[in-house]
Amino acid sequence: MARHDLTLELDSQAYKSNPFPTYARMHAESPVCRMKVPLVGRAWIVSPYDDVVALLKDSERFVQEPQNVGRRRRAGVGWWAPRLLRILTENMLGRDAPAHRRLRGLVEQAFSRRHVMGMRPRIEAIADELLDKMAASQDVDLMRDYARPLPLAVITELLGLPEEDRPKFTRWVRSMMRTPLVLRLLLSVPVMWQISRYLRGQFELCRESPREGLISGLVEAEEAGSHLSEDELLSMVFLLLLAGHETTVHLIGGGTFTLLRHPTELAKLKSDWSLVGSTVEELLRYCTPVEFSSIKYATEPMTIRGKEIARGDYVLAALAAANCDPARFENPERLDIERTPNPHVAFGSGVHFCLGLQLARLEAQIALERLFKRFPELELAVPAENVKWLPALGLRGLDALPVNLRKT
Numbered sequence: 539m540a541r542h543d544l545t546l547e548l549d550s551q552a553y554k555s556n557p558f559p560t561y562a563r564m565h566a567e568s569p570v571c572r573m574k575v576p577l578v579g580r581a582w583i584v585s586p587y588d589d590v591v592a593l594l595k596d597s598e599r600f601v602q603e604p605q606n607v608g609r610r611r612r613a614g615v616g617w618w619a620p621r622l623l624r625i626l627t628e629n630m631l632g633r634d635a636p637a638h639r640r641l642r643g644l645v646e647q648a649f650s651r652r653h654v655m656g657m658r659p660r661i662e663a664i665a666d667e668l669l670d671k672m673a674a675s676q677d678v679d680l681m682r683d684y685a686r687p688l689p690l691a692v693i694t695e696l697l698g699l700p701e702e703d704r705p706k707f708t709r710w711v712r713s714m715m716r717t718p719l720v721l722r723l724l725l726s727v728p729v730m731w732q733i734s735r736y737l738r739g740q741f742e743l744c745r746e747s748p749r750e751g752l753i754s755g756l757v758e759a760e761e762a763g764s765h766l767s768e769d770e771l772l773s774m775v776f777l778l779l780l781a782g783h784e785t786t787v788h789l790i791g792g793g794t795f796t797l798l799r800h801p802t803e804l805a806k807l808k809s810d811w812s813l814v815g816s817t818v819e820e821l822l823r824y825c826t827p828v829e830f831s832s833i834k835y836a837t838e839p840m841t842i843r844g845k846e847i848a849r850g851d852y853v854l855a856a857l858a859a860a861n862c863d864p865a866r867f868e869n870p871e872r873l874d875i876e877r878t879p880n881p882h883v884a885f886g887s888g889v890h891f892c893l894g895l896q897l898a899r900l901e902a903q904i905a906l907e908r909l910f911k912r913f914p915e916l917e918l919a920v921p922a923e924n925v926k927w928l929p930a931l932g933l934r935g936l937d938a939l940p941v942n943l944r945k946t
C-alpha cells in the first residue's frame with residue numbers, strides 16, 4: 539500500500555451509522571488520498587470542499603469517458619463484463635461533450651423547475667394515498683411503506699411506465715442494494731438483464747401505440763434516427779429510473795430518521811413549515827445520500843494538496859465529506875435546519891450536476907410535510923442504534939425504518 543493510502547470501511551455499519559469521525563479524519567489526515575475501491579481499483583478520493591467544487595467544475599481536466607484519456611475501458615467494466623453492462627454505463631453521466639449535451643438536452647425540459655412544480659398536486663396525492671394506507675397500522679416500516687414507494691411512483695409516472703409493474707422494480711432494486719459488495723456485481727447482472735428486457739418490451743409497446751410520459755417522447759426521438767440510438771435509449775431510461783428513485787428514497791428515509799433524532803430541530807420545523815425548504819437542504823448536507831461522485835479520469839498530470847495525480851488516474855469527489863468540511867461549514871456535525879447559506883454539493887456541480895434536483899427537492903419537501911402533519915407524534919419504534927443501514931458503497935441509506943405512528 540502506498541504511503542498516503544487510507545483504509546476506510548465505507549460500507550460498514552459502523553461508518554454508515556456515524557460517518558462524521560471518518561469525514562473528520564479525511565479532512566485532518568488525508569484530504570486527498572488514494573484508496574482501493576472494490577471492483578474498480580485504486581482511485582483518488584478528494585474531500586476538501588473547495589477542491590471538490592473545483593474538480594467537478596473542471597470538465598477539461600476531469601472527464602467521464604475513459605477513451606478521452608487513452609484508456610480502453612471504463613473503471614469497473616473490464617473485458618469480462620457483459621455487453622449489457624457496457625451499454626448501461628454509456629448514458630449522459632458516462633459521456634463527455636458533445637454526446638453529454640445531446641443526451642441531457644433530450645430530457646432537460648421534463649426536469650425543469652417549471653415542469654416539476656406542475657407535478658406538485660400529483661406528488662401530494664401520491665403521498666396522501668400512501669399515508670392513508672399506512673394509517674391502518676400503528677407500527678410500520680417507513681422505508682417499505684412510504685420512502686420507497688413515493689419516488690418510485692413519481693418517476694414511473696413521469697416516464698410513463700404502468701403502475702402494476704412498480705413492485706417488480708422494488709424487488710429488482712432492493713435485491714441489488716441489499717447484496718454485500720463482493721457479490722453485488724455477480725448478482726446485479728441477471729437483475730440488469732431483467733430490467734433491460736422489460737424496458738425494451740415497453741419501448742416496443744410505445745412504438746405500437748404512443749402513450750403519456752417521457753419514454754414515448756424518447757422513442758419518437760429514437761425513431762427519428764438522428765438523436766438517440768436504441769442502446770442509448772435503454773441506457774437513458776435505466777439511468778433515470780435508478781437515479782430518480784433510489785437516491786430520493788434515501789433522502790426521505792434518512793431525512794426522517796435524522797429529524798427524529800434531533801427533536802429540537804423537528805419541533806422547530808413543525809411549528810413553522812416555511813422552513814421545509816431549508817430543512818431539506820440541510821438534510822442533503824447532513825445525511826448526503828450520494829456520498830461520492832461518479833469516477834472521473836484525469837486528463838493530465840497534476841498536483842492536488844501535494845498529491846501527484848497522473849494522466850488517466852481515477853478521481854472521485856467525496857461529496858458527503860465535502861459537505862462536512864469545517865473549512866466551509868461552521869459546526870458541520872450540527873444539524874441546523876435554518877443554515878444559511880448552505881452551498882452543499884449533494885447534487886454535484888459542473889456540467890453533470892444532478893438533472894433531477896428540482897424533483898428530488900420537491901418530493902422530499904412534500905414527503906416530510908405530509909408525514910409529520912398527518913402523524914405529528916410519530917417516533918422510532920426501535921433504538922436508533924438498531925436501525926440497519928444498507929451495505930452499499932457510495933450510497934448512504936437505511937434498509938428499514940421501524941416507526942410507531944402514535945395515532946391519537
Ligand code: HEM
Pocket residue numbers: 630631632642777778779781782783785786789826827828830831832833857883884885886887889890891892893894895897898
Ligand atoms: C436526493 C436525490 C438525489 C441526489 C442526492 C442526486 C445526486 C446526484 C449527483 C451527486 C449527481 C452528479 C454525479 C457526478 O457528477 O458524478 C447526479 C447526477 C444525475 N442525477 Fe441525481 N440525485 C438525486 C435525484 C435525482 C432524480 C430524482 C433524478 C431524476 C431522474 C436524477 C437524475 C440524475 C441524472 C440523469 C444525473 C446525470 C446528469 C448528467 O450527467 O448530466 N437524480 N445526481
